[in-house]
Amino acid sequence: MSTTVEVMLKAKLAELGANGLVNPGEECGCGTDDIAPCGSLNMSECVAAKWVPKSEADPEIMELQDSGADGYFEALPEGEV
Numbered sequence: 001m002s003t004t005v006e007v008m009l010k011a012k013l014a015e016l017g018a019n020g021l022v023n024p025g026e027e028c029g030c031g032t033d034d035i036a037p038c039g040s041l042n043m044s045e046c047v048a049a050k051w052v053p054k055s056e057a058d059p060e061i062m063e064l065q066d067s068g069a070d071g072y073f074e075a076l077p078e079g080e081v
Contacts, residue, residue: 022049029073049073
Protein backbone atom coordinates (compact mmCIF):
# COMPACT_ATOMS: atom_id res chain seq x y z
CA MET A 1 0.00 0.00 0.00
CA SER A 2 1.27 3.47 -0.87
CA THR A 3 1.86 6.11 1.76
CA THR A 4 -0.72 8.90 1.59
CA VAL A 5 0.08 12.61 1.61
CA GLU A 6 -1.70 12.89 4.96
CA VAL A 7 0.55 10.23 6.50
CA MET A 8 3.66 11.93 5.07
CA LEU A 9 2.51 15.34 6.35
CA LYS A 10 1.87 14.01 9.85
CA ALA A 11 5.27 12.30 9.91
CA LYS A 12 7.08 15.49 8.86
CA LEU A 13 5.20 17.59 11.41
CA ALA A 14 6.13 15.11 14.15
CA GLU A 15 9.76 15.23 12.99
CA LEU A 16 9.67 19.02 13.42
CA GLY A 17 8.14 18.77 16.89
CA ALA A 18 4.82 20.12 15.63
CA ASN A 19 1.42 18.60 16.24
CA GLY A 20 -0.68 20.75 13.95
CA LEU A 21 -0.94 23.45 11.34
CA VAL A 22 -1.90 27.11 11.56
CA ASN A 23 -2.82 29.66 8.91
CA PRO A 24 -1.82 32.98 10.50
CA GLY A 25 -3.65 35.04 7.87
CA GLU A 26 -6.92 33.24 8.54
CA GLU A 27 -6.39 32.79 12.28
CA CYS A 28 -7.25 29.11 12.10
CA GLY A 29 -5.41 26.01 13.16
CA CYS A 30 -5.88 22.28 13.32
CA GLY A 31 -4.24 19.33 14.99
CA THR A 32 -2.77 16.32 13.26
CA ASP A 33 -5.71 14.31 14.57
CA ASP A 34 -8.07 16.38 12.37
CA ILE A 35 -6.18 17.96 9.45
CA ALA A 36 -8.23 20.62 7.60
CA PRO A 37 -11.47 20.10 9.57
CA CYS A 38 -13.30 22.83 7.66
CA GLY A 39 -13.10 20.77 4.49
CA SER A 40 -10.62 23.08 2.82
CA LEU A 41 -7.75 21.30 1.12
CA ASN A 42 -6.02 24.59 0.29
CA MET A 43 -3.25 24.52 2.85
CA SER A 44 -0.85 26.68 0.80
CA GLU A 45 -0.61 29.29 3.59
CA CYS A 46 -0.50 26.85 6.52
CA VAL A 47 2.66 26.46 8.58
CA ALA A 48 3.83 23.92 11.15
CA ALA A 49 2.44 24.66 14.60
CA LYS A 50 2.36 23.41 18.14
CA TRP A 51 -0.62 23.36 20.50
CA VAL A 52 -0.34 25.79 23.42
CA PRO A 53 -2.66 24.81 26.27
CA LYS A 54 -4.60 27.53 28.06
CA SER A 55 -2.44 27.07 31.18
CA GLU A 56 0.69 28.10 29.20
CA ALA A 57 -0.99 30.52 26.80
CA ASP A 58 -0.33 34.20 26.28
CA PRO A 59 -3.28 35.98 27.97
CA GLU A 60 -3.53 38.51 25.12
CA ILE A 61 -3.87 35.75 22.55
CA MET A 62 -6.36 33.86 24.70
CA GLU A 63 -8.45 37.03 24.88
CA LEU A 64 -8.85 36.84 21.09
CA GLN A 65 -10.00 33.21 21.20
CA ASP A 66 -13.48 31.91 21.77
CA SER A 67 -14.34 32.09 25.45
CA GLY A 68 -14.43 28.29 25.67
CA ALA A 69 -11.08 27.73 23.99
CA ASP A 70 -8.69 25.33 25.71
CA GLY A 71 -5.67 26.85 23.96
CA TYR A 72 -4.45 27.58 20.45
CA PHE A 73 -1.99 26.50 17.77
CA GLU A 74 1.11 28.68 17.49
CA ALA A 75 3.43 28.65 14.48
CA LEU A 76 6.86 27.17 15.12
CA PRO A 77 9.62 29.79 15.08
CA GLU A 78 11.23 30.26 11.65
CA GLY A 79 14.53 28.69 12.71
CA GLU A 80 12.86 25.46 13.85
CA VAL A 81 11.26 24.63 10.52
